[in-house]
Amino acid sequence: MTSISARRLGKELTEIKAEGCPVGINLVKADDFATWWFTIEVMGESLYQGEKYTLQFRFDSNYPISSPAVQFVVGDGKVSPVHPHVYSNGHICASILGNEWSPVLSVIAVCVTIQSMLASCKKKERPTDNDRYIRFAPDNPKKTRFHYDDDTV
Amino acid sequence: MKVKVKSWHAVAHWRWDTGAPEQDDPDGEGDVCGICRVPYEGCCPSCKMPGDDCPLIWGECTHVFHMHCLLKWIGTPASKQQCPMDRRTWVTAERKVGGAAPS
Numbered sequence: 001m002t003s004i005s006a007r008r009l010g011k012e013l014t015e016i017k018a019e020g021c022p023v024g025i026n027l028v029k030a031d032d033f034a035t036w037w038f039t040i041e042v043m044g045e046s047l048y049q050g051e052k053y054t055l056q057f058r059f060d061s062n063y064p065i066s067s068p069a070v071q072f073v074v075g076d077g078k079v080s081p082v083h084p085h086v087y088s089n090g091h092i093c094a095s096i097l098g099n100e101w102s103p104v105l106s107v108i109a110v111c112v113t114i115q116s117m118l119a120s121c122k123k124k125e126r127p128t129d130n131d132r133y134i135r136f137a138p139d140n141p142k143k144t145r146f147h148y149d150d151d152t153v
Numbered sequence: 154m155k156v157k158v159k160s161w162h163a164v165a166h167w168r169w170d171t172g173a174p175e176q177d178d179p180d181g182e183g184d185v186c187g188i189c190r191v192p193y194e195g196c197c198p199s200c201k202m203p204g205d206d207c208p209l210i211w212g213e214c215t216h217v218f219h220m221h222c223l224l225k226w227i228g229t230p231a232s233k234q235q236c237p238m239d240r241r242t243w244v245t246a247e248r249k250v251g252g253a254a255p256s
Binding site: 003004007008011012064065066067099100101102103104 | 189191198199226229231240
């Protein structure tokens, strides 16, 4: 029996291939239903003009009941964007990836949210606790209990 | 020319009464469950047979899902017992078909 994640992700992938991604978002790889990569660019005027970042999704078999593990890919020439909610190891502090996840969200919806999070950034800086966080950060960002204390950036 | 019907087959088709107007279906796909993205008239990923074995559930917030999908979500602590659409506390609505109380 196919897992619920495979069925749902199969539908999302078919839709992406048929209709394409929103502007600035591109599918890099989705060879299985475990890990997908997208590139994210911010279109128009922003602090990230001309920069391209890689966003990784990891799914467990319970997706979309359980949220995907989403982070920027770091290493091999790829870096995470300098942003007050993005750690240098690629982990992202965003409520929809944590306590505000909903199973009606989708991979593309998450990409668009992350893209607009970058677009609205006023100052390129790391989270204040970056150094402390990355020293003890778990491999899977879902294991981190983030505090969502600032909705303005 | 005179046509004489010798035999005929009746074909019927059913759909859940979600309160949405019959004609409101531009893509011909029908409405889908927001959780599994399968049409209401299909079944949730855990079921094989659509219909009464895989019913829909209505919330007082008017949102509709496959019952099994919604219960799977509500059963997780992450759901905080909220509707996936509007994050209001999920309250299952008494189903009223066609505006009349079920008999």
